[in-house]
Amino acid sequence: MNANVADILIEALPYIRNFYGMTLVIKYGGHAMVDEQLKADFARDITLLKFIGLNPVVVHGGGPQISEVMNKMGLSAKFVRGMRQTDAATMDVVEMVLGGKVNKGIVHQINQQGGKAVGLSGKDGQLIQARKLYIEYREDDSKPPEIIDPGLVGEVTCVNPEIINTLTDRGFIPIIAPVGTGEAGETYNINADWVAGKVAQALSAGRFVLMTDVDGVLGADGQLISSVDTGAIGRMIETGEISGGMIPKIECALDALRNGVDKTHIINGKQRHALLLELFTDSGIGTQVTV
Numbered sequence: 001m002n003a004n005v006a007d008i009l010i011e012a013l014p015y016i017r018n019f020y021g022m023t024l025v026i027k028y029g030g031h032a033m034v035d036e037q038l039k040a041d042f043a044r045d046i047t048l049l050k051f052i053g054l055n056p057v058v059v060h061g062g063g064p065q066i067s068e069v070m071n072k073m074g075l076s077a078k079f080v081r082g083m084r085q086t087d088a089a090t091m092d093v094v095e096m097v098l099g100g101k102v103n104k105g106i107v108h109q110i111n112q113q114g115g116k117a118v119g120l121s122g123k124d125g126q127l128i129q130a131r132k133l134y135i136e137y138r139e140d141d142s143k144p145p146e147i148i149d150p151g152l153v154g155e156v157t158c159v160n161p162e163i164i165n166t167l168t169d170r171g172f173i174p175i176i177a178p179v180g181t182g183e184a185g186e187t188y189n190i191n192a193d194w195v196a197g198k199v200a201q202a203l204s205a206g207r208f209v210l211m212t213d214v215d216g217v218l219g220a221d222g223q224l225i226s227s228v229d230t231g232a233i234g235r236m237i238e239t240g241e242i243s244g245g246m247i248p249k250i251e252c253a254l255d256a257l258r259n260g261v262d263k264t265h266i267i268n269g270k271q272r273h274a275l276l277l278e279l280f281t282d283s284g285i286g287t288q289v290t291v
């Protein structure tokens with residue numbers, strides 16, 4: 001080991017000391033799972049965090065991966081306000097892709113790095129309870145809101161963290177697919193950002209990090225905004241500066257902060273080792289969301 005490597009390790013000491021024992025919930029978006037190198041880097045980062053004493057819990061998406069399989073099967077993917085229109089056939093594909101290919105892919109990658117990952121869907125250990133979601137859509141303020149039914153799409157009503165705590169206490173890394181169960185036994189497709197935010201709340205996580213495919217929240221000029229609060233967010237949503245998939249991220253970040261999560265960041269998962277850079281540098285990267 002040369003002196004530089006030793007210096008880098010020593011520089012990390014204050015961070016490691018601060019973070020020791022902290023629960024960290026990471027939303028790993030489908031758009032960040034781009035190539036094998038990035039996937040392996042992510043798995044290495046998560047494994048490293050576990051071995052230096054943090055408790056990482058991963059909630060993953062897989063939207064693009066679901067749409068790809070749907071296309072191959074001749075099913076067309078439709079979205080209402082960012083939520084996938086989910087009929088019974090689509091729900092089968094969602095559960096197959098998220099709970100199967102994507103979830104087990106992440107588990108395998110982490111295990112390859114020497115971590116002990118365990119894949120779960122919200123059905124395992126009654127982890128995620130949900131109810132049917134209806135979407136309120138208002139074209140403009142002069143018209144009454146339209147209520148849209150996206151099918152088998154759920155919103156989280158309760159997270160039962162027992163299975164997560166049991167696993168983390170034993171040194172395992174839980175990897176969670178965003179599928180939940182309704183009161184009458186229905187299977188629901190749930191937006192992964194929201195599942196991650198609710199899991200972070202249930203665990204009173206020290207950090208909640210959303211990994212996506214942009215550097216963070218970008219302003220109208222395309223520049224990264226390093227910190228946004230409730231006021232700025234409201235204005236940016238109104239002017240359309242924040243739109244599409246960024247809206248659920250921001251909303252669930254605020255919801256998490258109001259319900260016991262200490263800090264929330266949105267970072268670019270397409271940047272190599274983004275998670276480590278966010279945690280182990282003073283300035284961090286991406287956008288910090290504050291209330």
Ligand SMILES: Nc1ncnc2c1ncn2[C@@H]1O[C@H](COP(=O)(O)OP(=O)(O)O)[C@@H](O)[C@H]1O
Pocket residue numbers: 029030031032061063211212213214216217218219241242243244245246247
């Ligand atoms: N102000 C903004 N800053 C950054 N991204 C934004 C903004 N407004 C809308 N977006 C869009 O949000 C997208 C991220 O959401 P999404 O595609 O759902 O990601 P993921 O699959 O990671 O959940 C960005 O790729 C971008 O197109």
Ligand SMILES: CC(=O)N[C@@H](CCC(=O)OP(=O)(O)O)C(=O)O
Pocket residue numbers: 028029030031060061062063064066082083084094153154178189190191192193
């Ligand atoms: C209801 C709903 O839209 N569910 C999402 C679940 C996956 C997800 O959220 O994936 P990303 O994080 O990669 O976008 C979907 O079917 O695409």
